[in-house]
Amino acid sequence: MYDLIVIGGGPAGYLASERAAKKGMKVIIFEKKSLGGTCLNVGCIPSKTLLNSAKIYEQAKNGSVKYGVHVGNIKINHEEVIKRKNKVVKTLVGGVEKTLKKLNVTVVQEVAVLDGKDGNSLIVKAAGQTYVGKNLIIATGSSASIPPIEGLKDSLETGFALTNVNIFDLKEIPKKLVVIGGGVIGMEMASYFKIVGSEVTIIEMLNTVGGSLDEEIADILKKSYEKKGVNLKLGCKVIAVKDSKVKYMCGDREDSIEADRVLISIGRKANTEGIGLETIGLYLERGNIVVNEKMETNVAGVYAPGDVNGKITLAHVAYREAEVAVNNIIGETDSMSYNCVPSIIYTCPEIASIGETEKSAKEKGFKVKTIKLPMQYSGRYVAENEDGEGICKIVYDEKNDRLLGAQIVANGSSEFIYGIGVFIDMQIPVNRLQKFIFPHPTIGEIIREALFEL
Numbered sequence: 001m002y003d004l005i006v007i008g009g010g011p012a013g014y015l016a017s018e019r020a021a022k023k024g025m026k027v028i029i030f031e032k033k034s035l036g037g038t039c040l041n042v043g044c045i046p047s048k049t050l051l052n053s054a055k056i057y058e059q060a061k062n063g064s065v066k067y068g069v070h071v072g073n074i075k076i077n078h079e080e081v082i083k084r085k086n087k088v089v090k091t092l093v094g095g096v097e098k099t100l101k102k103l104n105v106t107v108v109q110e111v112a113v114l115d116g117k118d119g120n121s122l123i124v125k126a127a128g129q130t131y132v133g134k135n136l137i138i139a140t141g142s143s144a145s146i147p148p149i150e151g152l153k154d155s156l157e158t159g160f161a162l163t164n165v166n167i168f169d170l171k172e173i174p175k176k177l178v179v180i181g182g183g184v185i186g187m188e189m190a191s192y193f194k195i196v197g198s199e200v201t202i203i204e205m206l207n208t209v210g211g212s213l214d215e216e217i218a219d220i221l222k223k224s225y226e227k228k229g230v231n232l233k234l235g236c237k238v239i240a241v242k243d244s245k246v247k248y249m250c251g252d253r254e255d256s257i258e259a260d261r262v263l264i265s266i267g268r269k270a271n272t273e274g275i276g277l278e279t280i281g282l283y284l285e286r287g288n289i290v291v292n293e294k295m296e297t298n299v300a301g302v303y304a305p306g307d308v309n310g311k312i313t314l315a316h317v318a319y320r321e322a323e324v325a326v327n328n329i330i331g332e333t334d335s336m337s338y339n340c341v342p343s344i345i346y347t348c349p350e351i352a353s354i355g356e357t358e359k360s361a362k363e364k365g366f367k368v369k370t371i372k373l374p375m376q377y378s379g380r381y382v383a384e385n386e387d388g389e390g391i392c393k394i395v396y397d398e399k400n401d402r403l404l405g406a407q408i409v410a411n412g413s414s415e416f417i418y419g420i421g422v423f424i425d426m427q428i429p430v431n432r433l434q435k436f437i438f439p440h441p442t443i444g445e446i447i448r449e450a451l452f453e454l
Helices: 010-023 038-041 044-065 079-101 154-159 186-195 215-229 317-331 359-364 377-386 417-426 445-451
Strands: 004-007 026-032 104-109 113-118 121-125 129-138 142-143 176-180 199-204 231-234 237-241 243-248 253-260 259-263 268-270 343-345 351-355 368-374 391-395 404-407
Touching: 004 010, 004 121, 004 317, 004 359, 010 026, 010 038, 010 129, 010 317, 010 343, 038 079, 044 079, 044 186, 044 391, 079 104, 079 176, 113 129, 121 215, 154 237, 154 259, 154 268, 154 359, 176 186, 176 359, 186 199, 186 215, 186 343, 199 237, 215 391, 215 404, 351 417, 359 368, 359 391, 377 445, 404 417
Parallel strands: 004 026, 004 129, 026 104, 176 199, 176 259, 199 231
Antiparallel strands: 113 121, 121 129, 142 268, 237 243, 243 253, 343 351, 351 404, 368 391, 391 404
């Protein structure tokens, strides 16, 4: 009998296992592939590894002279980039494995399927064995959504079309890459392949890029990509992927574009099929497991943190949801808040956002004041960015004297956006925030400058 059974070894699953084991629980975790899930193996870590190589290459090739650095014969070896990616992934996955082993968590690398309940006990079967637990965490994550586009299924089977699972294993740089979807994954991969030499086209159904970004920030991102030569087809719908072509509709006009590879990046769907959820009567909504703020499902003792609940498909959200689930399992009341979740697009420049945008804050009835500063207000930024066009936007609630959100376009913004989240979450008045001492010179000093504009 286990205190906790965990199905899924991604961020929510392995972190829940670690936290529970540290609390003295007897834990078993099932993962059918590799520990680390999408994020470590075919998501955020591989993409950041590739993007880092691309940024180094781009600066050496196109921008170093601006900083007095003269180099010659610059080239990028994509195969070596992929090899380094594999090394990084192996290192981090190995770290997760060692941590779980140190904490005496039982790891079973098999497909696990629920097989009902026996009183208050939950039953799971894997590789012909039966396992029983007092509590269960379902953290099976998500996978790329595959739309019913003509020819797409066959194109995925032949390798002409790719998802995040196999885009990171391409041995050669495609001459022409079409990205279907202008969200975070699509924009990041478009950035990498454009920098390393691909002719890149992004086809997006919306009239903007970056998903739910602030409109002004999204426009900056759009213009940045256009300036780099990425071909953007916005407000367009793909209707077929076959014969080395992508057909699409823009309004009433049909067109097509040739491609060597196509990346499908139009969202994620929860992995809830084929794991026996029906055997315990678990509620689903649009394919996602329904949970409350404590990560509890409708079945006592069953929790579902991470992408599988469909709330916010980000690894750092999954971490926190896993902690909430474990805390409630051991009797420590805890609950999720999604009011100030940071979101990053790791392009060049980076785009970091948190909390409300000006538009969303106004729609919610706040008395909004928005401060917008060019990043040139930061001495460190000026020193490191010759032609930077970054900005910092702060969304402020005048009535209640507190910050509501922020959006920043600047390399390095991912490293300090969390600080604004602390300010938002703690609802600290501006006159108190102005007394914080920021290190100088740093990119993050832009926040101090903005505070004194309120």
